[in-house]
Each structure stands twice: as C-alpha cells, then as structure tokens.
Amino acid sequence: MYFKLAIQNVKKSFKDYMIYFLTLAFSICLFYSFNSFQAQQAVMELSQGQADIIDSVMLIMKILSVFVAIVLGFLVIYANNFLIKRRKKELGLYTLLGMPKNHISRILVYETFIVGLVSLIVGLLSGFFLSQLLTVITANLFEANLNYSFIFSLDAMLLTIIAFALIFLVIMIFNTLILNRYKLIDLIHAGQKNETLKIKNIYISILLFIVSLLILGYTYHYALSLGINALVHLNIIAPLGILGTVLFFMSLAGFLLRFVQSSKSLYYRKLNMFVLRQVNASINSNFLSMSIVCIMLLFSIGALATGSNLNRTINNTLLYATPYDYTYSAYIDPEHPMYAEDFTHMSEQLKLNPKDIKEEAFVHEYCSDITTKTYQKQIEALLGEPDSSFYEQSIEVIPLSEFNKLRKQYDLEPIRLKNDECYFFTSIEMLKELIDEIIAKEKELTLYGKPLRISNTDYELINLGTSSNTGTAALAVVVNDDAIPKGTPLYSVYWNVTLADSVDIQGFDDYMSTKINAYQYHQAQEVNNQPVSYSSVTSEHVKENSKGLAVIMTYIGIYLGLIFLMASAVILALQQLSQASDNKQRYLILNKLGAEKRMVNQSILFQLSIYFFMPLLLAVVHSIVGIQVVNSIVVAFGRSDLFIASLFTGGIILLIYGAYFFITYIGYKSILSKR
Amino acid sequence: MTPILDVVDIEKYYGNKGNLTKAVNHVSFQVEKGEFIGIMGPSGSGKTTLLNCISTIDSVTSGHISINNKDITALRKNALSKFRREELGFIFQDFNLLDTLTAYENIALALTIQKRKPSEIKKQVMSVAQKLDIVDVLQKYPYQMSGGQKQRVASARALVSEPSLILADEPTGALDSKSSRALLDSFERLNAEYEATILMVTHDAFTASYAKRILFIKDGRIFNELIRGNDSRKAFFNRIIEVETLLGGDSSNVL
Known part of the structure; x- marks a missing residue:
C-alpha cells in the first residue's frame, strides 16, 4: 500500500x-x-x-x-x-x-x-x-x-x-x-x-568584507611569489583561499547593501532596495553554497583553461622534439666499443635510394675520460643520492661542426669556440637546474688531459635528433672537432634524416625496420659479435605520442571542468528555485502594491545575477592567479598561449552557465506566477 | 460631485456550468470623495471577492467598476499595475509588510515603485509617518514592532502615494482591541482631516462602527445599507448589531 x-x-x-x-x-x-x-x-x-x-x-x-x-x-x-x-x-x-x-x-x-x-x-x-x-x-x-x-x-x-x-x-x-x-x-x-530573519549588523559585514579582501590579497601575493612552488605549499594557500572566499560571501551582501545605501538615488530606485535587502536577508542560508560554487567554478575554469592550454603547449613542444623526419640512434655498450667509421656508410649498407634522402646528418657523442662523478657535489646537492651506476656514466662529448649543423636545423645561430673553450649543455629539462649550477660554479673542466674553459652561461634545451623522450643529451660538452682524439670510442650515435618530399615517412619507417635488423646483424658479425642496442623513431611517431598525451590531458581537463561547471550551475539553480517558492509571498505583496511585471522581472534578474555571477566573478579572479601559477608548470612543457585558452574557457562557461542562469530565471518567474 | 468609486451591476462567478458559485451577484453602489465606507457580511458572503474586484486584483465576470472616472474593467494588465500603484492604497489583515525591509523602506517602497525621486520620497515618508505617529519605529524591522505599529506602518504605506481610494481588508483582524482602537482612531482622523477616502471590509461590528456608511452583503448581494448620520458611535454600533442579528436571521430557522 x-x-x-x-x-x-x-x-x-x-x-x-x-x-x-x-x-x-x-x-x-x-x-x-x-x-x-x-x-x-x-x-x-x-x-x-x-x-x-x-x-x-x-x-x-x-x-x-x-x-x-x-x-x-x-x-x-x-x-x-x-x-x-x-x-x-x-x-x-x-x-x-x-x-x-x-x-x-x-x-x-x-x-x-x-x-x-x-x-x-x-x-x-x-x-x-x-x-x-x-x-x-x-x-x-x-x-x-x-x-x-x-x-x-x-x-x-x-x-x-x-x-x-x-x-x-x-x-x-x-x-x-x-x-x-x-x-x-x-x-x-x-x-x-518565512525563514526567521536574523538581520546582522551591517558594520560587522563591512569589517568582515575588508578582512576577506585582505586575506585573499595576501593569499594571491603569496601564491604568485612562490610561482611554481605554490603547489608544494598548497596546504597553506588552499585553507587561506577558502577562508577568504567564505568570508567574502558571508559579508558580500551586507557590504553591497551598505555600499548602495550610500547612494540614495541608486538605493531608492525601483526595487533595488527590495533586492538588496532580500539578498542580505537570505545570505545566511546562501553564503556557504556560494562559496562552494565559487571554488567549484575555480576548479572548472582551471581544468578547462589548463586542459585547452596544454594541448596547444604540447603541440608547440613538438617542434622541438622533431627536428628531423627520421632518427636512428644507437647506444654503444662500453664493453664493446664502436667508432664513428662503423656508421659512416649506413645509407649505402642499408641499400637506400639516395634520391629518397634529402639530407642526412650524424651527431656523434664520444665517450670522455671524465664521468658524472666529477660533479658529484652538485648532483647530490640538487638531485639527492643517485644510483651508483649513475656515476659511471661518461660525460658526453659532441664535435662543434655537428652541433652547429644541428642548431641550424632548429633555426639557431651557430656557436663559436676557441681552442681552449667548451660549451656545456643538456637537453633534459629536469637536469637544467644542475647544469646551470655547474656552469655558474665550475669555470673549467679537464677533457682528454687538456683544460677547457666553459664558455657559455646559457644554452637551449635542444635534442640531438627526433626523439620521443624528453631529452637526448644528459651532461654534454661541445668542443672543437680536433679536440677529440682520433680513435675515441662512441658513447652514442644519432643518424638524422630529412626525407625528400615525395617519400612517405611511414613507408620509409616500415622499410627501415625490415632492413635495419639485417643490417644490425651483419654489423654485429663484422665488428664485435655483439648486437648494437638501437632505437629508431619518425617525427610522425613522436607527434602521435605527444598528441595522444595532449589529447587525453585535455580530455580530462575539459571533462572535469564540465562536471564542476554543471554541478555549480545546478546547485545555484536549485537553490534559487527553492527560494522562489519561499519568496512568492513577497513578490505577491509587490504585485499588490502595483509593481509592474517588467519591474519585478528586472528585480528577479538582478537578484539571480548576484547569486550566479558573484561566485563566477571571484572564481575568475582566483583562476587568473591560479592559472599564472599553473602556467609556470605548463611552460615546462613548452611555450603556451593563454589567450586562446581563456577565450575557449570563457566561451564554454558563458554557454553552459548562461544557459542554467536563463533556465533558472524562467523557472523562477513561473513559480512566482503560479497561484 | 462625481463619485470616486462607481460600481455598476457587477457579477463574479466561480466554477463551471455544473457547479456555479455566484460570489458577487448584481452589486451596485457608489462612494463619494472623502467617504469612510464599511462593507460587512458573514464569511462567504462575497465581501473579499468584491474587494478584490475593486482593487483590480481580480476581474469581474460582468459589469463595470469606475475609479476616479476610469473604467478599470477595461484596463489591460500593465495599465492595471500603473493604475493600482497610483490610484489605490492597500491595507491588509496580515499587514503584508516585507519582513526584510525597515518600516521606512516599506513605506518608501510604494514610492520607488512609482519611480519617484529619492528627495521627494524622504519628505513624503516623514510627513505620512507623522500623521500616523510612527516616526519612532521607522528604523525598525517588522519583527521588532507590535501588531498595531505594523498595521500603522502598512497604513502609512497605503497613504504615502496619496491615492484616490484606500482599500482596507479586515485591517483590525490581527490586532488586539487596544491596537484596533488606535488604528481606527487614526483612520477616522485621516478621513476627517485629510479627506482620505476609505473603503473598509470587515466582519467586526466594532470596527465597522467607525465608518460613516455601511453596506451589508449576504450571499453576494447587497442586503442592507446603514448611514451613521449624526449618531454617536455607540448608537451606530447598536444599529449595526441589529442588522447583524437580522443578517444571521436564518438562525430562526434552526431553532
């Protein structure tokens, strides 16, 4: 029953x-x-x-x-x-x-x-x-x-x-x-x-409002000054931000009321007085949800903006990861040394059609007589205790002519080195801090028994060839070609190819993968009975992979962003609609007093705007600060373009949030007009 | 003299063919400027429906109502709002003050709805507050006031826009006798000194005795009319009671 x-x-x-x-x-x-x-x-x-x-x-x-x-x-x-x-x-x-x-x-x-x-x-x-x-x-x-x-x-x-x-x-x-x-x-x-009214002292509201602004201002300042480290200090920033936000909405209505009251012509204009009093009276039951909505909107904006931004950023980064169409790279086992000559005739040995290849360029990394242990002090200070095998790694040495050729591919100016100079760099983002420290502190290094002055104070993070990894050279030194003694064994080799326009990259890659194993075997037989560990990658592969990552991150960002956006809109919509029935009596009085329908509708719109757009406004301010911080992390992936991201985010928010606002407005009116 | 209110043969029906309720059935009367008229009748007699029709809140089924020479039954919705806020003042049984606003703001609201200037608003609110002796409570909220004060604030709101006609629906219904007396005294004074035209609906004989003329309504029709003339209020009250006894005359059938 x-x-x-x-x-x-x-x-x-x-x-x-x-x-x-x-x-x-x-x-x-x-x-x-x-x-x-x-x-x-x-x-x-x-x-x-x-x-x-x-x-x-x-x-x-x-x-x-x-x-x-x-x-x-x-x-x-x-x-x-x-x-x-x-x-x-x-x-x-x-x-x-x-x-x-x-x-x-x-x-x-x-x-x-x-x-x-x-x-x-x-x-x-x-x-x-x-x-x-x-x-x-x-x-x-x-x-x-x-x-x-x-x-x-x-x-x-x-x-x-x-x-x-x-x-x-x-x-x-x-x-x-x-x-x-x-x-x-x-x-x-x-x-x-009617809900029991507790008219709060307006002066307390004003005081609270100022306090909330101070807290928020301080939090912004603190977060911005920390920059990328802000995420680590989130345990301080988040509670402060939340406190500031809650206080803001707690006191907002009182402040607005007092603020508008100071202008008699504004306060006693049409139903302004009614709306402001109304908002102030119901703020006790609304401020918490407004704060929650504001914070959810912040998440939403952050997720949407970062999501859409990351995609573009990674696309930009791709330019730096793919200088050549195809790169074959081999890492040489120190136990079985190989030399530059072993790779010189690769294209003939692989029986490649010379017409297919527009340009080929080698980057040879030579072993050196110094290892990473030389910089143990800096490494341990900045990176902590590494694996013991890490210290056996040789510092990589690259000849200047090959390096400049590579730089040309990146549209960078060639560098010049005197006979007693060298150029220190890395292509791994994570090691940048370490290398910067080494360049700043160490003026010299001794390579192949000869002292060399480190000439550069700065460098670009460039890859030695197309690569899906974040970096190809760890601790690398560029020296004049003749500073490398004849017969120095290789550390690794990069065979970079730019293909003729007519050649399909994928087809080339397929051909290479069938040929290269045979070649590898042949070479192993000839040189030292030990297969070379190699990898080969096309620019298309790298693009595909990075794109995959970018797309998924974007997807998560936009997805979560949408959920939060809709959730906050639904909360506000429901809250306002439920209050609409509570407020029916009040609007009925207005009607009896002869307020025009248009005037009443305007006051509803005004009231809903405060509830909908105040949290949005504060969330936008929050997110401007937040995105500044997040952006310093996104920048690590490469250059970013905030403008497009903001445009995109703004558009989506306007669409969804605006739609909910509109639906609420319609619903509000219909509840009031119901008998 | 042209009447302020001219009700000509109005009818108001509720329900459908099978179950028709004639809430107001062929009612006609006139109210002159400066009159204080009471409408009495038992519950269900149609007096509130009549008031709703006059106050433009409800529409009539047939007939015409003219206020200040304007036929309100022919006005459109927006024009009605304009008419309502400019020509009519309302006083309700349950005060209908906005609990979120102070007394001052409640009174001022009637003027801001008319889009009056703020400087003018202050002057008018203060003047009407003095007339009704509520200057001390202007900064208070409704929940801080007594029932009598609330009703005087509501009256001030009805008066402040200087309407042609004040409509009061059971104004003393929610008040104790002392507050009722005070409120009615001020009605009498407003009527006498400021020539306010007041139409008051009530079922309470004491309240009605303050009016100068009383219409009795029963089953949607005008049943009787009493004019106070030069009678004292006490005498008028007794006459009202007599009519009421007559009105409730059906009780003789019961016994």
Whole structure:
C-alpha cells in the first residue's frame, strides 16, 4: 500500500521531481560516460604509445571518479533537500492523519527508490549514447581509426550503479533523519512561515568584507611569489583561499547593501532596495553554497583553461622534439666499443635510394675520460643520492661542426669556440637546474688531459635528433672537432634524416625496420659479435605520442571542468528555485502594491545575477592567479598561449552557465506566477 | 460631485456550468470623495471577492467598476499595475509588510515603485509617518514592532502615494482591541482631516462602527445599507448589531 502511495506521489509531484530527476539522470549519464572511457579504446586503432598513455590515464580516471562521485553525491543530496522542502506540507498532512513517522519515512524510501531506479535507467541509457558520441570524438582527437561498434562497459555500469546505490542509501538515511527532526507544527505551516530573519549588523559585514579582501590579497601575493612552488605549499594557500572566499560571501551582501545605501538615488530606485535587502536577508542560508560554487567554478575554469592550454603547449613542444623526419640512434655498450667509421656508410649498407634522402646528418657523442662523478657535489646537492651506476656514466662529448649543423636545423645561430673553450649543455629539462649550477660554479673542466674553459652561461634545451623522450643529451660538452682524439670510442650515435618530399615517412619507417635488423646483424658479425642496442623513431611517431598525451590531458581537463561547471550551475539553480517558492509571498505583496511585471522581472534578474555571477566573478579572479601559477608548470612543457585558452574557457562557461542562469530565471518567474 | 468609486451591476462567478458559485451577484453602489465606507457580511458572503474586484486584483465576470472616472474593467494588465500603484492604497489583515525591509523602506517602497525621486520620497515618508505617529519605529524591522505599529506602518504605506481610494481588508483582524482602537482612531482622523477616502471590509461590528456608511452583503448581494448620520458611535454600533442579528436571521430557522 505504501509502495502504491509512493508511486502516486512521484506521479503527482512530477513537476517538483523533474529537477531532481534530471539532476540525477544527468549525473549518472556523465558518470557512466566518464568511466566508459576505458572501453573506448577497444574500438580504436591506437599505436602502442597511445595505448600505454591511456593505461596510465585510466588510473588517474579511477581516482578522479571517486572524487567526482563525492561531488555528485553532494549534488544529489542537495537536490533531494530541495524536494523535501517543497513537500513539507504534504508530509505534515500524513503526520496529522496519524501516520507514524517510520511509515512516512518508508514512503520516502520507496519514493527515493522509484526515482532512483528510473533515473538510473534513463541516466545509463543516455550514458550509453553519450559514450558512443564521446568515442567518436576521442577517435577524432587522436586521429585514430575507428572500427565502430556499439561500445558498452560493464565495469563502468557496475561502478555507476554501486556509486549511486551508495548515494541513494545516504539519501534514505538523510531523509529519515530530517523527518525525525521536524515538528508537526512546522510541517503544517511550512507554506506560510518565512525563514526567521536574523538581520546582522551591517558594520560587522563591512569589517568582515575588508578582512576577506585582505586575506585573499595576501593569499594571491603569496601564491604568485612562490610561482611554481605554490603547489608544494598548497596546504597553506588552499585553507587561506577558502577562508577568504567564505568570508567574502558571508559579508558580500551586507557590504553591497551598505555600499548602495550610500547612494540614495541608486538605493531608492525601483526595487533595488527590495533586492538588496532580500539578498542580505537570505545570505545566511546562501553564503556557504556560494562559496562552494565559487571554488567549484575555480576548479572548472582551471581544468578547462589548463586542459585547452596544454594541448596547444604540447603541440608547440613538438617542434622541438622533431627536428628531423627520421632518427636512428644507437647506444654503444662500453664493453664493446664502436667508432664513428662503423656508421659512416649506413645509407649505402642499408641499400637506400639516395634520391629518397634529402639530407642526412650524424651527431656523434664520444665517450670522455671524465664521468658524472666529477660533479658529484652538485648532483647530490640538487638531485639527492643517485644510483651508483649513475656515476659511471661518461660525460658526453659532441664535435662543434655537428652541433652547429644541428642548431641550424632548429633555426639557431651557430656557436663559436676557441681552442681552449667548451660549451656545456643538456637537453633534459629536469637536469637544467644542475647544469646551470655547474656552469655558474665550475669555470673549467679537464677533457682528454687538456683544460677547457666553459664558455657559455646559457644554452637551449635542444635534442640531438627526433626523439620521443624528453631529452637526448644528459651532461654534454661541445668542443672543437680536433679536440677529440682520433680513435675515441662512441658513447652514442644519432643518424638524422630529412626525407625528400615525395617519400612517405611511414613507408620509409616500415622499410627501415625490415632492413635495419639485417643490417644490425651483419654489423654485429663484422665488428664485435655483439648486437648494437638501437632505437629508431619518425617525427610522425613522436607527434602521435605527444598528441595522444595532449589529447587525453585535455580530455580530462575539459571533462572535469564540465562536471564542476554543471554541478555549480545546478546547485545555484536549485537553490534559487527553492527560494522562489519561499519568496512568492513577497513578490505577491509587490504585485499588490502595483509593481509592474517588467519591474519585478528586472528585480528577479538582478537578484539571480548576484547569486550566479558573484561566485563566477571571484572564481575568475582566483583562476587568473591560479592559472599564472599553473602556467609556470605548463611552460615546462613548452611555450603556451593563454589567450586562446581563456577565450575557449570563457566561451564554454558563458554557454553552459548562461544557459542554467536563463533556465533558472524562467523557472523562477513561473513559480512566482503560479497561484 | 462625481463619485470616486462607481460600481455598476457587477457579477463574479466561480466554477463551471455544473457547479456555479455566484460570489458577487448584481452589486451596485457608489462612494463619494472623502467617504469612510464599511462593507460587512458573514464569511462567504462575497465581501473579499468584491474587494478584490475593486482593487483590480481580480476581474469581474460582468459589469463595470469606475475609479476616479476610469473604467478599470477595461484596463489591460500593465495599465492595471500603473493604475493600482497610483490610484489605490492597500491595507491588509496580515499587514503584508516585507519582513526584510525597515518600516521606512516599506513605506518608501510604494514610492520607488512609482519611480519617484529619492528627495521627494524622504519628505513624503516623514510627513505620512507623522500623521500616523510612527516616526519612532521607522528604523525598525517588522519583527521588532507590535501588531498595531505594523498595521500603522502598512497604513502609512497605503497613504504615502496619496491615492484616490484606500482599500482596507479586515485591517483590525490581527490586532488586539487596544491596537484596533488606535488604528481606527487614526483612520477616522485621516478621513476627517485629510479627506482620505476609505473603503473598509470587515466582519467586526466594532470596527465597522467607525465608518460613516455601511453596506451589508449576504450571499453576494447587497442586503442592507446603514448611514451613521449624526449618531454617536455607540448608537451606530447598536444599529449595526441589529442588522447583524437580522443578517444571521436564518438562525430562526434552526431553532
């Protein structure tokens, strides 16, 4: 019987349930699609590199899912609260008719179950479709081939069901608790009772507002002065930022009120006075959610902006990772030394068509008589205790002529060295600090028994050939060609090729991979019975891999950004709509006093704007600071272009947030006009 | 003299064919400028519906209502709002003050809705506050005031825009007798000294006795009319009670 009643209730208050239901279905849909990302790769032709990247990203996705589930959980609880509030009178009636509380809560449990079940089905179904769409989009971003078939992720579905079953369980407990707290008189008079007003002292608000500005200002200053280290000190910055934000919204209404009051012509203009008082009166129940929304928007903006920025940044970086179309590189085992002459005739030995090759260039790295142990002091100071084998690594020596040729490929000016000079550099970003320290402290080094002055104070992080790694030269020294004694064994060799325009890079790579093994074998027989460990890579490979990483990071950023954006919009929308019914009485008075519809609508718009755009405004300010900090990290990947990223982020926010704002406005008006 | 309010044969029906309720059934009357008129009747008699029709909150099914020579039954929605805020002042049983605003702001709101100048607003609010003796409570919020003070603030709000007609719906309904008396005294004074035209709906004989003329309504029709003339309030009160007994005359059928 109670189950029947519950079904009827859901049917009857369908309009009220609509918002709740949509929020639920939407969350479920997003959650499923988000997690079904794993299943997407099954229908895509991804290279090994891309597949590896996806594997590592899946782990991140799993962790993020927990986080997202918590956020969605709060969202759903919030929506549920909205519903209970609107139905207080009905619940009061049950109590009045003598229904015991545990029976009422049983009805509520059934109702939650029904709505939960329906929204789970609808959410999952729409999630299935959304994930198809996402698969297509992902494949597009990856430029991967799609063997399209309907994808379904059992994992994701189970995960979604479990997560939301937990959320519903919490809601059921929550509803029962709420019900036990209500008094009958409150339930019956729920419709008429205005929330008890606590008019706060406005001067305290102004004081708090100034304090919040000071805290925020200090936090900004602190974060900016730390730059890239700000992330390490997040345990200080985050609480301060949150405190500042909460205080800001706590005191904002009071401050605004006082501020506008100081201008009589503004304050006593149309319904301004009414709106400001209204906002000030309900700030007690709103400031916390405004703060939460602000912080969620900050996450959203950060994720969206960084996500879209990273993609561009990595694309820029690609230029530095791919100087040549094709690079063969070999690392020579010191036990079985090889020499430059062993590689000189590679192209003939591989029987390559000379017409295919536009340009070929070698970069030889020679072994030296000094090892990294020379700089033990600096290494241990900056990098900590490394593996013992690290100290056996030779400092790499590169002849000047080859180095300048390489620089030319990067469009860099050639460098000049005197006979007693050398040029110290690295192509590994992580070692930059160490090399900078060495260059600054050590003036000289002794190479092949000859003292050489370190001539440079700065250097570019350039790769010795096309490479998918972040850097090819660790601790490298460039010297004049004749400073390297004849017969010095190789440390490694890079054979860089620029192909003729007519040649297909992929085809060339395929040809090489079949030929090179035979060549390798032949060479091994001839030289020292030991195969050379080599790697070969085309610029296309590198681009593909980096692009994969960029796309996935972007994807996560935008995905999370969207969830937070929608969550915050939903929170605000629900809150305002629930207050709309509370405010009905007040607007009715305005109507009786003869306020025009247009004037009333303007005041609604004004009021909603404060609630929607104040958190957005502060979040934008927060994120400008935050992105400055994050950008200093993104810059490590290469150059970045903030302008495009901001434009993109702004556009998305305007679209989604604006849409929610508009829907809320329409809903607000319709609630007020209902009898 | 042209009447301020001219109600001509109005009807208001609720419900559908099968179940028609004639809340107001062929009612006509006039109110002259400076009159203080009471409308009395038992609950369900249609007096509130009548008031809602006059106050433009509800529309009539047939008939015409003219206020200050303007036929409000022919006005459109936006014109109605304009008319309402310029020509009418409202006093409600439950005060209908905005709890978020101070007394001063509540009164000022009626003027800001009319887009008056702030300088003008202050002058008018102060003047009406003096008339109603509420200068001390202007900075208080409704929850800090007594019922009588609230109703006087509500009256001030109704008066401040100097409307042609003040409509009061059970103004003493939520007040104790002392506050009621004080409020009605001020109504009487406003009527006498400032020639405010007041139409008051009530079912309380004591409250009605302050009016100069009383219309009795029963089952949607005008049942009787009493004019105070030169009677003392006490005498008028007794006459009202007599009519009320008559009105409730159906009780003889019960016994």
